[in-house]
Amino acid sequence: MTPKKEQMTMKQMMSRRAVVRVPSGPASIETIDVPVVEPGPGELRVKIGAAAINPVDLGVAGGLFHQLALVDQPDYTGLGWDFAGTVEATGPGVELPGGTRVAGFIDGFDRDHGSHAEHLLVPAANVAVVPDGLDLVEAATVPLNATAAAQLVDLLGAPPNDARRLLVTGAAGAVGAYVAALAKDRSWQVTGMARAADEQFVRGLGVDFTTDLGQAWDAVADAGALQEDAFRAVREGGRFIGMQPAARLPEERGIAVEVVFARPDGALLARLLARVATGELPARVHAVAPLDEVACAYQAMAQGSIRGRIVLVP
Incomplete structure:
Protein backbone atom coordinates (compact mmCIF):
# COMPACT_ATOMS: atom_id res chain seq x y z
CA MET A 1 0.00 0.00 0.00
CA VAL A 142 -38.36 15.02 15.76
CA PRO A 143 -37.15 11.85 17.56
CA LEU A 144 -36.53 12.79 21.21
CA ASN A 145 -39.20 15.47 21.53
CA ALA A 146 -42.00 13.72 19.67
CA THR A 147 -41.28 10.34 21.28
CA ALA A 148 -41.28 11.90 24.76
CA ALA A 149 -44.57 13.62 23.99
CA ALA A 150 -46.18 10.48 22.58
CA GLN A 151 -45.10 8.40 25.57
CA LEU A 152 -46.51 11.07 27.90
CA VAL A 153 -49.82 11.05 26.05
CA ASP A 154 -49.87 7.24 26.11
CA LEU A 155 -49.50 7.48 29.87
CA LEU A 156 -52.40 9.94 30.01
CA GLY A 157 -54.59 7.68 27.93
CA ALA A 158 -58.16 8.64 27.09
CA PRO A 159 -59.82 11.05 29.54
CA PRO A 160 -62.91 10.26 31.61
CA ASN A 161 -66.00 11.89 30.16
CA ASP A 162 -66.31 14.24 33.13
CA ALA A 163 -62.60 15.12 33.50
CA ARG A 164 -61.25 16.12 30.11
CA ARG A 165 -59.59 19.51 30.78
CA LEU A 166 -55.84 19.26 30.16
CA LEU A 167 -53.30 22.06 30.53
CA VAL A 168 -50.02 21.68 28.64
CA THR A 169 -47.27 23.97 29.92
CA GLY A 170 -44.56 25.03 27.50
CA ALA A 171 -46.98 24.43 24.63
CA ALA A 172 -44.89 26.44 22.18
CA GLY A 173 -41.81 24.39 23.00
CA ALA A 174 -40.55 21.35 21.14
CA VAL A 175 -42.07 18.76 23.50
CA GLY A 176 -45.12 20.76 24.57
CA ALA A 177 -46.32 21.36 21.02
CA TYR A 178 -46.29 17.64 20.31
CA VAL A 179 -48.06 16.89 23.61
CA ALA A 180 -50.81 19.39 22.80
CA ALA A 181 -51.38 18.02 19.30
CA LEU A 182 -51.27 14.36 20.31
CA ALA A 183 -53.46 14.78 23.41
CA LYS A 184 -56.12 16.45 21.28
CA ASP A 185 -56.24 13.25 19.23
CA ARG A 186 -57.09 11.35 22.44
CA SER A 187 -60.16 13.56 23.01
CA TRP A 188 -58.65 15.70 25.74
CA GLN A 189 -59.91 19.29 25.86
CA VAL A 190 -56.44 20.82 25.54
CA THR A 191 -55.29 24.28 26.52
CA GLY A 192 -51.71 25.22 25.74
CA MET A 193 -49.88 27.64 28.00
CA ALA A 194 -47.19 29.82 26.45
CA ARG A 195 -46.07 33.41 26.03
CA ALA A 196 -48.44 35.84 24.34
CA ALA A 197 -46.13 36.03 21.33
CA ASP A 198 -46.69 32.31 20.72
CA GLU A 199 -50.49 32.42 20.66
CA GLN A 200 -50.83 32.02 16.89
CA PHE A 201 -48.56 28.98 16.82
CA VAL A 202 -50.30 27.27 19.76
CA ARG A 203 -53.79 27.89 18.38
CA GLY A 204 -52.52 26.55 15.06
CA LEU A 205 -52.12 23.19 16.79
CA GLY A 206 -55.90 23.12 17.14
CA VAL A 207 -56.00 23.75 20.89
CA ASP A 208 -57.03 26.58 23.20
CA PHE A 209 -54.48 29.08 24.48
CA THR A 210 -53.61 30.78 27.76
CA THR A 211 -50.71 32.71 29.24
CA ASP A 212 -51.71 31.83 32.82
CA LEU A 213 -51.65 28.60 34.77
CA GLY A 214 -55.18 29.03 36.04
CA GLN A 215 -56.49 26.38 38.40
CA ALA A 216 -58.65 23.28 38.83
CA TRP A 217 -57.38 21.48 35.73
CA ASP A 218 -58.28 17.80 35.50
CA ALA A 219 -54.73 17.10 34.38
CA VAL A 220 -51.52 19.02 33.74
CA ALA A 221 -48.81 17.86 31.36
CA ASP A 222 -45.81 19.86 32.54
CA ALA A 223 -43.74 19.99 29.36
CA GLY A 224 -42.49 23.42 30.45
CA ALA A 225 -41.00 22.00 33.68
CA LEU A 226 -42.77 24.54 35.90
CA GLN A 227 -42.95 21.86 38.60
CA GLU A 228 -44.58 23.09 41.86
CA ASP A 229 -46.32 26.04 40.20
CA ALA A 230 -47.93 23.75 37.62
CA PHE A 231 -48.78 21.16 40.27
CA ARG A 232 -50.80 23.74 42.22
CA ALA A 233 -52.96 24.27 39.13
CA VAL A 234 -54.29 20.68 39.27
CA ARG A 235 -57.64 20.10 40.93
CA GLU A 236 -57.98 17.80 43.90
CA GLY A 237 -57.91 14.20 42.69
CA GLY A 238 -56.49 15.19 39.31
CA ARG A 239 -53.32 14.11 37.49
CA PHE A 240 -49.89 15.66 37.08
CA ILE A 241 -47.33 14.33 34.60
CA GLY A 242 -43.82 15.74 34.59
CA MET A 243 -40.82 14.95 32.46
CA GLN A 244 -37.42 13.80 33.60
CA PRO A 245 -34.86 15.04 34.41
CA ALA A 246 -37.26 17.14 36.51
CA ALA A 247 -37.71 15.65 39.97
CA ARG A 248 -40.80 13.66 40.85
CA LEU A 249 -43.09 15.75 43.04
CA PRO A 250 -44.71 14.28 46.17
CA GLU A 251 -48.37 13.36 45.89
CA GLU A 252 -50.88 15.45 47.81
CA ARG A 253 -54.55 16.45 47.61
CA GLY A 254 -55.21 13.07 46.00
CA ILE A 255 -53.33 14.09 42.85
CA ALA A 256 -51.71 11.23 40.96
CA VAL A 257 -48.12 12.17 40.04
CA GLU A 258 -46.25 10.49 37.20
CA VAL A 259 -42.98 11.22 35.40
CA VAL A 260 -42.00 10.34 31.84
CA PHE A 261 -38.48 9.59 30.65
CA ALA A 262 -38.31 9.11 26.89
CA ARG A 263 -37.15 5.71 25.67
CA PRO A 264 -36.22 4.91 22.05
CA ASP A 265 -38.99 3.16 20.13
CA GLY A 266 -38.42 2.78 16.41
CA ALA A 267 -41.97 1.70 15.58
CA LEU A 268 -43.48 4.65 17.46
CA LEU A 269 -41.03 7.07 15.84
CA ALA A 270 -41.93 5.76 12.37
CA ARG A 271 -45.57 6.71 12.98
CA LEU A 272 -44.60 10.15 14.25
CA LEU A 273 -42.27 10.86 11.32
CA ALA A 274 -45.05 9.88 8.92
CA ARG A 275 -47.31 12.50 10.49
CA VAL A 276 -44.57 15.12 10.32
CA ALA A 277 -44.04 14.32 6.64
CA THR A 278 -47.74 14.96 5.92
CA GLY A 279 -47.76 18.21 7.91
CA GLU A 280 -50.00 16.89 10.70
CA LEU A 281 -47.22 17.46 13.24
CA PRO A 282 -44.62 20.25 13.14
Missing part, protein backbone atom coordinates in the same frame (compact mmCIF):
# COMPACT_ATOMS: atom_id res chain seq x y z
CA THR A 2 1.38 3.40 -0.95
CA PRO A 3 1.80 6.05 1.79
CA LYS A 4 -0.97 8.15 0.21
CA LYS A 5 -3.45 5.24 0.17
CA GLU A 6 -2.48 4.35 3.73
CA GLN A 7 -3.19 7.92 4.84
CA MET A 8 -6.61 7.82 3.13
CA THR A 9 -7.43 4.53 4.84
CA MET A 10 -6.45 5.91 8.23
CA LYS A 11 -8.58 8.98 7.61
CA GLN A 12 -11.58 6.85 6.68
CA MET A 13 -11.21 4.91 9.92
CA MET A 14 -11.60 8.00 12.10
CA SER A 15 -14.69 10.01 12.97
CA ARG A 16 -15.24 13.35 14.69
CA ARG A 17 -17.24 13.53 17.90
CA ALA A 18 -18.26 16.44 20.17
CA VAL A 19 -17.42 15.85 23.83
CA VAL A 20 -16.77 17.54 27.16
CA ARG A 21 -13.97 16.50 29.49
CA VAL A 22 -14.56 18.94 32.37
CA PRO A 23 -18.07 20.25 31.67
CA SER A 24 -18.51 23.96 32.28
CA GLY A 25 -20.79 25.12 29.48
CA PRO A 26 -20.42 25.63 25.72
CA ALA A 27 -16.82 26.84 25.99
CA SER A 28 -15.80 23.42 27.36
CA ILE A 29 -16.98 21.54 24.24
CA GLU A 30 -14.35 20.14 21.91
CA THR A 31 -14.33 17.83 18.90
CA ILE A 32 -12.07 14.80 18.91
CA ASP A 33 -11.23 12.05 16.45
CA VAL A 34 -12.16 8.49 17.41
CA PRO A 35 -11.92 5.20 15.51
CA VAL A 36 -14.93 4.14 13.45
CA VAL A 37 -16.36 0.97 15.02
CA GLU A 38 -18.06 -1.86 13.16
CA PRO A 39 -21.64 -2.68 14.20
CA GLY A 40 -22.34 -5.80 16.22
CA PRO A 41 -25.42 -8.07 16.14
CA GLY A 42 -28.63 -6.05 15.87
CA GLU A 43 -26.72 -2.79 15.39
CA LEU A 44 -26.18 -0.40 12.53
CA ARG A 45 -23.76 2.41 11.89
CA VAL A 46 -25.30 5.68 10.83
CA LYS A 47 -23.46 8.35 8.90
CA ILE A 48 -24.91 11.41 10.57
CA GLY A 49 -26.52 13.92 8.23
CA ALA A 50 -28.09 16.16 10.88
CA ALA A 51 -28.31 16.24 14.68
CA ALA A 52 -30.45 18.62 16.73
CA ILE A 53 -29.34 20.37 19.92
CA ASN A 54 -31.81 19.94 22.78
CA PRO A 55 -31.98 21.60 26.22
CA VAL A 56 -30.81 18.34 27.79
CA ASP A 57 -27.58 18.69 25.79
CA LEU A 58 -26.96 22.06 27.43
CA GLY A 59 -27.37 20.36 30.80
CA VAL A 60 -24.77 17.73 29.94
CA ALA A 61 -22.29 20.30 28.62
CA GLY A 62 -22.84 22.44 31.70
CA GLY A 63 -22.18 19.58 34.12
CA LEU A 64 -25.70 19.40 35.59
CA PHE A 65 -25.95 15.64 35.24
CA HIS A 66 -22.40 15.14 36.47
CA GLN A 67 -23.42 16.99 39.64
CA LEU A 68 -26.44 14.70 39.97
CA ALA A 69 -24.10 11.67 39.72
CA LEU A 70 -25.78 10.55 36.49
CA VAL A 71 -22.51 10.76 34.54
CA ASP A 72 -19.29 9.00 35.49
CA GLN A 73 -17.14 8.84 32.38
CA PRO A 74 -13.39 8.47 33.00
CA ASP A 75 -12.18 10.54 30.04
CA TYR A 76 -14.97 12.46 28.32
CA THR A 77 -18.73 12.56 27.86
CA GLY A 78 -20.38 12.41 24.45
CA LEU A 79 -22.94 15.03 23.43
CA GLY A 80 -26.16 14.78 21.45
CA TRP A 81 -29.33 12.67 21.48
CA ASP A 82 -31.26 13.29 18.23
CA PHE A 83 -29.94 12.27 14.82
CA ALA A 84 -30.89 11.64 11.21
CA GLY A 85 -28.63 10.16 8.58
CA THR A 86 -28.00 7.19 6.32
CA VAL A 87 -27.21 3.57 7.09
CA GLU A 88 -23.51 3.02 6.39
CA ALA A 89 -23.00 -0.50 7.77
CA THR A 90 -25.08 -3.17 9.50
CA GLY A 91 -24.37 -5.99 11.90
CA PRO A 92 -25.73 -9.55 11.81
CA GLY A 93 -29.51 -9.73 11.90
CA VAL A 94 -30.11 -6.24 10.49
CA GLU A 95 -31.86 -6.11 7.12
CA LEU A 96 -31.90 -2.37 6.40
CA PRO A 97 -29.91 -1.78 3.20
CA GLY A 98 -27.01 0.63 3.07
CA GLY A 99 -28.02 4.16 2.16
CA THR A 100 -31.42 3.94 3.88
CA ARG A 101 -32.33 7.25 5.51
CA VAL A 102 -33.06 6.79 9.21
CA ALA A 103 -33.65 8.87 12.32
CA GLY A 104 -33.67 8.18 16.04
CA PHE A 105 -32.21 9.17 19.37
CA ILE A 106 -29.89 7.67 21.94
CA ASP A 107 -30.84 7.88 25.59
CA GLY A 108 -29.00 7.94 28.87
CA PHE A 109 -26.53 10.46 30.22
CA ASP A 110 -23.54 8.28 31.10
CA ARG A 111 -21.87 7.62 27.74
CA ASP A 112 -18.73 8.60 25.86
CA HIS A 113 -20.55 8.96 22.54
CA GLY A 114 -23.43 11.01 21.20
CA SER A 115 -25.19 12.11 18.04
CA HIS A 116 -23.16 15.30 17.66
CA ALA A 117 -20.68 13.39 15.59
CA GLU A 118 -19.97 12.09 12.10
CA HIS A 119 -20.91 8.47 12.85
CA LEU A 120 -22.97 6.63 15.44
CA LEU A 121 -23.62 3.00 16.38
CA VAL A 122 -27.21 2.31 17.46
CA PRO A 123 -29.55 -0.66 17.90
CA ALA A 124 -31.51 -1.11 14.68
CA ALA A 125 -34.75 -1.42 16.69
CA ASN A 126 -34.33 2.17 17.89
CA VAL A 127 -34.39 3.85 14.47
CA ALA A 128 -37.13 4.60 11.97
CA VAL A 129 -36.93 5.09 8.22
CA VAL A 130 -37.31 8.75 7.25
CA PRO A 131 -40.28 9.13 4.87
CA ASP A 132 -39.83 10.54 1.39
CA GLY A 133 -40.44 14.28 1.34
CA LEU A 134 -38.94 14.88 4.79
CA ASP A 135 -35.35 16.08 4.71
CA LEU A 136 -32.78 14.97 7.26
CA VAL A 137 -32.47 18.38 8.94
CA GLU A 138 -36.21 18.44 9.69
CA ALA A 139 -36.22 14.76 10.66
CA ALA A 140 -33.44 15.34 13.19
CA THR A 141 -35.68 17.66 15.24
CA ALA A 283 -40.89 20.02 12.50
CA ARG A 284 -39.27 23.24 13.65
CA VAL A 285 -35.77 24.20 12.58
CA HIS A 286 -34.38 27.44 13.99
CA ALA A 287 -30.97 27.33 12.31
CA VAL A 288 -28.37 24.99 10.83
CA ALA A 289 -24.72 25.05 11.93
CA PRO A 290 -21.66 22.98 10.99
CA LEU A 291 -20.35 20.46 13.51
CA ASP A 292 -17.07 22.39 13.57
CA GLU A 293 -18.97 25.28 15.19
CA VAL A 294 -20.67 23.13 17.83
CA ALA A 295 -19.56 25.30 20.78
CA CYS A 296 -20.96 28.45 19.15
CA ALA A 297 -24.21 26.63 18.34
CA TYR A 298 -24.58 25.53 21.97
CA GLN A 299 -23.94 29.10 23.09
CA ALA A 300 -26.69 30.38 20.78
CA MET A 301 -29.07 27.73 22.14
CA ALA A 302 -28.17 28.66 25.72
CA GLN A 303 -29.22 32.26 25.18
CA GLY A 304 -32.84 31.08 25.07
CA SER A 305 -35.93 32.53 23.38
CA ILE A 306 -35.43 30.13 20.48
CA ARG A 307 -38.40 28.43 18.88
CA GLY A 308 -37.32 25.30 17.07
CA ARG A 309 -33.97 23.56 17.15
CA ILE A 310 -30.45 24.43 16.07
CA VAL A 311 -29.32 21.51 13.93
CA LEU A 312 -25.69 20.47 13.50
CA VAL A 313 -24.48 19.05 10.19
CA PRO A 314 -21.07 17.31 9.91
Whole structure:
Protein backbone atom coordinates (compact mmCIF):
# COMPACT_ATOMS: atom_id res chain seq x y z
CA MET A 1 0.00 0.00 0.00
CA THR A 2 1.38 3.40 -0.95
CA PRO A 3 1.80 6.05 1.79
CA LYS A 4 -0.97 8.15 0.21
CA LYS A 5 -3.45 5.24 0.17
CA GLU A 6 -2.48 4.35 3.73
CA GLN A 7 -3.19 7.92 4.84
CA MET A 8 -6.61 7.82 3.13
CA THR A 9 -7.43 4.53 4.84
CA MET A 10 -6.45 5.91 8.23
CA LYS A 11 -8.58 8.98 7.61
CA GLN A 12 -11.58 6.85 6.68
CA MET A 13 -11.21 4.91 9.92
CA MET A 14 -11.60 8.00 12.10
CA SER A 15 -14.69 10.01 12.97
CA ARG A 16 -15.24 13.35 14.69
CA ARG A 17 -17.24 13.53 17.90
CA ALA A 18 -18.26 16.44 20.17
CA VAL A 19 -17.42 15.85 23.83
CA VAL A 20 -16.77 17.54 27.16
CA ARG A 21 -13.97 16.50 29.49
CA VAL A 22 -14.56 18.94 32.37
CA PRO A 23 -18.07 20.25 31.67
CA SER A 24 -18.51 23.96 32.28
CA GLY A 25 -20.79 25.12 29.48
CA PRO A 26 -20.42 25.63 25.72
CA ALA A 27 -16.82 26.84 25.99
CA SER A 28 -15.80 23.42 27.36
CA ILE A 29 -16.98 21.54 24.24
CA GLU A 30 -14.35 20.14 21.91
CA THR A 31 -14.33 17.83 18.90
CA ILE A 32 -12.07 14.80 18.91
CA ASP A 33 -11.23 12.05 16.45
CA VAL A 34 -12.16 8.49 17.41
CA PRO A 35 -11.92 5.20 15.51
CA VAL A 36 -14.93 4.14 13.45
CA VAL A 37 -16.36 0.97 15.02
CA GLU A 38 -18.06 -1.86 13.16
CA PRO A 39 -21.64 -2.68 14.20
CA GLY A 40 -22.34 -5.80 16.22
CA PRO A 41 -25.42 -8.07 16.14
CA GLY A 42 -28.63 -6.05 15.87
CA GLU A 43 -26.72 -2.79 15.39
CA LEU A 44 -26.18 -0.40 12.53
CA ARG A 45 -23.76 2.41 11.89
CA VAL A 46 -25.30 5.68 10.83
CA LYS A 47 -23.46 8.35 8.90
CA ILE A 48 -24.91 11.41 10.57
CA GLY A 49 -26.52 13.92 8.23
CA ALA A 50 -28.09 16.16 10.88
CA ALA A 51 -28.31 16.24 14.68
CA ALA A 52 -30.45 18.62 16.73
CA ILE A 53 -29.34 20.37 19.92
CA ASN A 54 -31.81 19.94 22.78
CA PRO A 55 -31.98 21.60 26.22
CA VAL A 56 -30.81 18.34 27.79
CA ASP A 57 -27.58 18.69 25.79
CA LEU A 58 -26.96 22.06 27.43
CA GLY A 59 -27.37 20.36 30.80
CA VAL A 60 -24.77 17.73 29.94
CA ALA A 61 -22.29 20.30 28.62
CA GLY A 62 -22.84 22.44 31.70
CA GLY A 63 -22.18 19.58 34.12
CA LEU A 64 -25.70 19.40 35.59
CA PHE A 65 -25.95 15.64 35.24
CA HIS A 66 -22.40 15.14 36.47
CA GLN A 67 -23.42 16.99 39.64
CA LEU A 68 -26.44 14.70 39.97
CA ALA A 69 -24.10 11.67 39.72
CA LEU A 70 -25.78 10.55 36.49
CA VAL A 71 -22.51 10.76 34.54
CA ASP A 72 -19.29 9.00 35.49
CA GLN A 73 -17.14 8.84 32.38
CA PRO A 74 -13.39 8.47 33.00
CA ASP A 75 -12.18 10.54 30.04
CA TYR A 76 -14.97 12.46 28.32
CA THR A 77 -18.73 12.56 27.86
CA GLY A 78 -20.38 12.41 24.45
CA LEU A 79 -22.94 15.03 23.43
CA GLY A 80 -26.16 14.78 21.45
CA TRP A 81 -29.33 12.67 21.48
CA ASP A 82 -31.26 13.29 18.23
CA PHE A 83 -29.94 12.27 14.82
CA ALA A 84 -30.89 11.64 11.21
CA GLY A 85 -28.63 10.16 8.58
CA THR A 86 -28.00 7.19 6.32
CA VAL A 87 -27.21 3.57 7.09
CA GLU A 88 -23.51 3.02 6.39
CA ALA A 89 -23.00 -0.50 7.77
CA THR A 90 -25.08 -3.17 9.50
CA GLY A 91 -24.37 -5.99 11.90
CA PRO A 92 -25.73 -9.55 11.81
CA GLY A 93 -29.51 -9.73 11.90
CA VAL A 94 -30.11 -6.24 10.49
CA GLU A 95 -31.86 -6.11 7.12
CA LEU A 96 -31.90 -2.37 6.40
CA PRO A 97 -29.91 -1.78 3.20
CA GLY A 98 -27.01 0.63 3.07
CA GLY A 99 -28.02 4.16 2.16
CA THR A 100 -31.42 3.94 3.88
CA ARG A 101 -32.33 7.25 5.51
CA VAL A 102 -33.06 6.79 9.21
CA ALA A 103 -33.65 8.87 12.32
CA GLY A 104 -33.67 8.18 16.04
CA PHE A 105 -32.21 9.17 19.37
CA ILE A 106 -29.89 7.67 21.94
CA ASP A 107 -30.84 7.88 25.59
CA GLY A 108 -29.00 7.94 28.87
CA PHE A 109 -26.53 10.46 30.22
CA ASP A 110 -23.54 8.28 31.10
CA ARG A 111 -21.87 7.62 27.74
CA ASP A 112 -18.73 8.60 25.86
CA HIS A 113 -20.55 8.96 22.54
CA GLY A 114 -23.43 11.01 21.20
CA SER A 115 -25.19 12.11 18.04
CA HIS A 116 -23.16 15.30 17.66
CA ALA A 117 -20.68 13.39 15.59
CA GLU A 118 -19.97 12.09 12.10
CA HIS A 119 -20.91 8.47 12.85
CA LEU A 120 -22.97 6.63 15.44
CA LEU A 121 -23.62 3.00 16.38
CA VAL A 122 -27.21 2.31 17.46
CA PRO A 123 -29.55 -0.66 17.90
CA ALA A 124 -31.51 -1.11 14.68
CA ALA A 125 -34.75 -1.42 16.69
CA ASN A 126 -34.33 2.17 17.89
CA VAL A 127 -34.39 3.85 14.47
CA ALA A 128 -37.13 4.60 11.97
CA VAL A 129 -36.93 5.09 8.22
CA VAL A 130 -37.31 8.75 7.25
CA PRO A 131 -40.28 9.13 4.87
CA ASP A 132 -39.83 10.54 1.39
CA GLY A 133 -40.44 14.28 1.34
CA LEU A 134 -38.94 14.88 4.79
CA ASP A 135 -35.35 16.08 4.71
CA LEU A 136 -32.78 14.97 7.26
CA VAL A 137 -32.47 18.38 8.94
CA GLU A 138 -36.21 18.44 9.69
CA ALA A 139 -36.22 14.76 10.66
CA ALA A 140 -33.44 15.34 13.19
CA THR A 141 -35.68 17.66 15.24
CA VAL A 142 -38.36 15.02 15.76
CA PRO A 143 -37.15 11.85 17.56
CA LEU A 144 -36.53 12.79 21.21
CA ASN A 145 -39.20 15.47 21.53
CA ALA A 146 -42.00 13.72 19.67
CA THR A 147 -41.28 10.34 21.28
CA ALA A 148 -41.28 11.90 24.76
CA ALA A 149 -44.57 13.62 23.99
CA ALA A 150 -46.18 10.48 22.58
CA GLN A 151 -45.10 8.40 25.57
CA LEU A 152 -46.51 11.07 27.90
CA VAL A 153 -49.82 11.05 26.05
CA ASP A 154 -49.87 7.24 26.11
CA LEU A 155 -49.50 7.48 29.87
CA LEU A 156 -52.40 9.94 30.01
CA GLY A 157 -54.59 7.68 27.93
CA ALA A 158 -58.16 8.64 27.09
CA PRO A 159 -59.82 11.05 29.54
CA PRO A 160 -62.91 10.26 31.61
CA ASN A 161 -66.00 11.89 30.16
CA ASP A 162 -66.31 14.24 33.13
CA ALA A 163 -62.60 15.12 33.50
CA ARG A 164 -61.25 16.12 30.11
CA ARG A 165 -59.59 19.51 30.78
CA LEU A 166 -55.84 19.26 30.16
CA LEU A 167 -53.30 22.06 30.53
CA VAL A 168 -50.02 21.68 28.64
CA THR A 169 -47.27 23.97 29.92
CA GLY A 170 -44.56 25.03 27.50
CA ALA A 171 -46.98 24.43 24.63
CA ALA A 172 -44.89 26.44 22.18
CA GLY A 173 -41.81 24.39 23.00
CA ALA A 174 -40.55 21.35 21.14
CA VAL A 175 -42.07 18.76 23.50
CA GLY A 176 -45.12 20.76 24.57
CA ALA A 177 -46.32 21.36 21.02
CA TYR A 178 -46.29 17.64 20.31
CA VAL A 179 -48.06 16.89 23.61
CA ALA A 180 -50.81 19.39 22.80
CA ALA A 181 -51.38 18.02 19.30
CA LEU A 182 -51.27 14.36 20.31
CA ALA A 183 -53.46 14.78 23.41
CA LYS A 184 -56.12 16.45 21.28
CA ASP A 185 -56.24 13.25 19.23
CA ARG A 186 -57.09 11.35 22.44
CA SER A 187 -60.16 13.56 23.01
CA TRP A 188 -58.65 15.70 25.74
CA GLN A 189 -59.91 19.29 25.86
CA VAL A 190 -56.44 20.82 25.54
CA THR A 191 -55.29 24.28 26.52
CA GLY A 192 -51.71 25.22 25.74
CA MET A 193 -49.88 27.64 28.00
CA ALA A 194 -47.19 29.82 26.45
CA ARG A 195 -46.07 33.41 26.03
CA ALA A 196 -48.44 35.84 24.34
CA ALA A 197 -46.13 36.03 21.33
CA ASP A 198 -46.69 32.31 20.72
CA GLU A 199 -50.49 32.42 20.66
CA GLN A 200 -50.83 32.02 16.89
CA PHE A 201 -48.56 28.98 16.82
CA VAL A 202 -50.30 27.27 19.76
CA ARG A 203 -53.79 27.89 18.38
CA GLY A 204 -52.52 26.55 15.06
CA LEU A 205 -52.12 23.19 16.79
CA GLY A 206 -55.90 23.12 17.14
CA VAL A 207 -56.00 23.75 20.89
CA ASP A 208 -57.03 26.58 23.20
CA PHE A 209 -54.48 29.08 24.48
CA THR A 210 -53.61 30.78 27.76
CA THR A 211 -50.71 32.71 29.24
CA ASP A 212 -51.71 31.83 32.82
CA LEU A 213 -51.65 28.60 34.77
CA GLY A 214 -55.18 29.03 36.04
CA GLN A 215 -56.49 26.38 38.40
CA ALA A 216 -58.65 23.28 38.83
CA TRP A 217 -57.38 21.48 35.73
CA ASP A 218 -58.28 17.80 35.50
CA ALA A 219 -54.73 17.10 34.38
CA VAL A 220 -51.52 19.02 33.74
CA ALA A 221 -48.81 17.86 31.36
CA ASP A 222 -45.81 19.86 32.54
CA ALA A 223 -43.74 19.99 29.36
CA GLY A 224 -42.49 23.42 30.45
CA ALA A 225 -41.00 22.00 33.68
CA LEU A 226 -42.77 24.54 35.90
CA GLN A 227 -42.95 21.86 38.60
CA GLU A 228 -44.58 23.09 41.86
CA ASP A 229 -46.32 26.04 40.20
CA ALA A 230 -47.93 23.75 37.62
CA PHE A 231 -48.78 21.16 40.27
CA ARG A 232 -50.80 23.74 42.22
CA ALA A 233 -52.96 24.27 39.13
CA VAL A 234 -54.29 20.68 39.27
CA ARG A 235 -57.64 20.10 40.93
CA GLU A 236 -57.98 17.80 43.90
CA GLY A 237 -57.91 14.20 42.69
CA GLY A 238 -56.49 15.19 39.31
CA ARG A 239 -53.32 14.11 37.49
CA PHE A 240 -49.89 15.66 37.08
CA ILE A 241 -47.33 14.33 34.60
CA GLY A 242 -43.82 15.74 34.59
CA MET A 243 -40.82 14.95 32.46
CA GLN A 244 -37.42 13.80 33.60
CA PRO A 245 -34.86 15.04 34.41
CA ALA A 246 -37.26 17.14 36.51
CA ALA A 247 -37.71 15.65 39.97
CA ARG A 248 -40.80 13.66 40.85
CA LEU A 249 -43.09 15.75 43.04
CA PRO A 250 -44.71 14.28 46.17
CA GLU A 251 -48.37 13.36 45.89
CA GLU A 252 -50.88 15.45 47.81
CA ARG A 253 -54.55 16.45 47.61
CA GLY A 254 -55.21 13.07 46.00
CA ILE A 255 -53.33 14.09 42.85
CA ALA A 256 -51.71 11.23 40.96
CA VAL A 257 -48.12 12.17 40.04
CA GLU A 258 -46.25 10.49 37.20
CA VAL A 259 -42.98 11.22 35.40
CA VAL A 260 -42.00 10.34 31.84
CA PHE A 261 -38.48 9.59 30.65
CA ALA A 262 -38.31 9.11 26.89
CA ARG A 263 -37.15 5.71 25.67
CA PRO A 264 -36.22 4.91 22.05
CA ASP A 265 -38.99 3.16 20.13
CA GLY A 266 -38.42 2.78 16.41
CA ALA A 267 -41.97 1.70 15.58
CA LEU A 268 -43.48 4.65 17.46
CA LEU A 269 -41.03 7.07 15.84
CA ALA A 270 -41.93 5.76 12.37
CA ARG A 271 -45.57 6.71 12.98
CA LEU A 272 -44.60 10.15 14.25
CA LEU A 273 -42.27 10.86 11.32
CA ALA A 274 -45.05 9.88 8.92
CA ARG A 275 -47.31 12.50 10.49
CA VAL A 276 -44.57 15.12 10.32
CA ALA A 277 -44.04 14.32 6.64
CA THR A 278 -47.74 14.96 5.92
CA GLY A 279 -47.76 18.21 7.91
CA GLU A 280 -50.00 16.89 10.70
CA LEU A 281 -47.22 17.46 13.24
CA PRO A 282 -44.62 20.25 13.14
CA ALA A 283 -40.89 20.02 12.50
CA ARG A 284 -39.27 23.24 13.65
CA VAL A 285 -35.77 24.20 12.58
CA HIS A 286 -34.38 27.44 13.99
CA ALA A 287 -30.97 27.33 12.31
CA VAL A 288 -28.37 24.99 10.83
CA ALA A 289 -24.72 25.05 11.93
CA PRO A 290 -21.66 22.98 10.99
CA LEU A 291 -20.35 20.46 13.51
CA ASP A 292 -17.07 22.39 13.57
CA GLU A 293 -18.97 25.28 15.19
CA VAL A 294 -20.67 23.13 17.83
CA ALA A 295 -19.56 25.30 20.78
CA CYS A 296 -20.96 28.45 19.15
CA ALA A 297 -24.21 26.63 18.34
CA TYR A 298 -24.58 25.53 21.97
CA GLN A 299 -23.94 29.10 23.09
CA ALA A 300 -26.69 30.38 20.78
CA MET A 301 -29.07 27.73 22.14
CA ALA A 302 -28.17 28.66 25.72
CA GLN A 303 -29.22 32.26 25.18
CA GLY A 304 -32.84 31.08 25.07
CA SER A 305 -35.93 32.53 23.38
CA ILE A 306 -35.43 30.13 20.48
CA ARG A 307 -38.40 28.43 18.88
CA GLY A 308 -37.32 25.30 17.07
CA ARG A 309 -33.97 23.56 17.15
CA ILE A 310 -30.45 24.43 16.07
CA VAL A 311 -29.32 21.51 13.93
CA LEU A 312 -25.69 20.47 13.50
CA VAL A 313 -24.48 19.05 10.19
CA PRO A 314 -21.07 17.31 9.91
